[in-house]
Amino acid sequence: MEQQPRNDTVGVIGLGAMGMGIANAMLEAGLPVIGCDVSASARETFEAQGGRSVPTPAELAHECEVVLLVVVNAEQVEAVLFGERGLAGELAPGSLIVQCATVAPSYAEALGERLKAMDLDMLDAPISGGAAKARAGELSVMSSGSDAAYAKGQAALDAMAAKVYRLGDTPGVGSSVKLVNQHLAGVHIAAAAEAMALGMRMGIDPETLYEVITHSAGNSWMFENRVPHILKADYTPLSAVDIFVKDLNIVHQTGRELRLSMPVAASALQQFTAASGAGFGREDDAAVIKVYQRLSAFELPEANDAQREGES
Known part of the structure; x- marks a missing residue:
């Protein structure tokens, strides 16, 4: 044949x-x-x-x-x-x-x-x-x-x-491992936002804080990758807030199927859900920091003049 x-x-x-x-x-x-x-x-x-x-x-x-x-x-x-x-x-x-x-x-x-x-x-x-x-x-x-x-x-x-x-x-095993990755990614982004909010609320210069943490034990890939979006006030969605609303919900759906409690992931999900509910769902996932900013009295970095010209 x-x-x-x-x-x-x-x-x-x-x-x-x-x-x-x-x-x-x-x-x-x-x-x-x-x-x-x-x-x-x-x-x-x-x-x-x-x-x-x-x-x-x-x-x-x-x-x-x-x-x-x-x-x-x-x-x-x-x-x-x-x-x-x-x-x-x-x-x-x-x-x-x-x-x-x-x-x-x-x-x-x-x-x-x-x-x-x-x-x-x-x-x-x-x-x-x-x-x-x-x-x-x-x-x-x-x-x-x-x-x-x-x-x-x-x-x-x-x-x-x-x-x-x-x-x-x-099929199924690959998605199981990806879910573990998304659990960690979502938690790390939310933790990076909370940590930066803490530092700025205490009056620490955010650029200095980023420099110190990225050379210290508290660093993570997500902290190093996402915090520059906050420093530049650039929330162009490379990965949007709503992606982690979706993914962390899948984490919880799977946890319910397995009867496994995941309180840390639950806390991160609540922060992303709050960010989405506040109108930031289509912004970059680093915009989860805006939830902290709305609840406390600290100023987020603003776009510089060159960035504003690029947007106009």
Whole structure:
């Protein structure tokens, strides 16, 4: 029997900050890539950078056998895969879906079973590293799936990641590890905001405080990465407050399933929820410090003149 030629084209659904970076990193690595996003502006941006794009997942399915889902949540995963003009029913048998969104482990496990029943492979492959590392092809991928799924997705994984952690042979394990990461990330951002609020409330110069802490035992990656957003008064959403409202809620949903109490995560969730309720949900997650500022009498740094000119 004549062997069918291999289709190396990779589809990327979701051309936000992370998806756009991943798609461009794959183009740079020499892979043929087709992007898909509901936003015409995002599609135009990708095409201007040398990629191809389509407006619907169904159209993507007819040209790709490996598709990455770089969307926000489980609801968007459902819509992309099983909604009107969805992906799952249009893909060729044996195709691979690389699911990168942060979702509940129980959802990822069930999704893998649903796709398997449709003769589709799935890698449970949530990502970490931010937009800059996505563009550089240096993400960390916390993944699980079958050997066959890894073989199909190898070229895409090589192009997008500095490190691919193979954590198990079925979907759900990758999402479990990502949830631990998001627990810590959310707690560390909230703790960094609270610590800076404490320092500023005591009258310490915030620039000096940042310099000292980043060279002391109290430092964390999130403190070092997010506090400069506060110092520059730049809350452009590289990762928004509402992302951690979502992710820490998933942490608590999973904790309830496991009957595991997590009071530290609960406190961080309340702070992000308060920030969202105060109207900061679409701002950078460092904006959680504004909750502390509203409740106490201290001044946050303001944008300098050069930053204001850049915004005008």
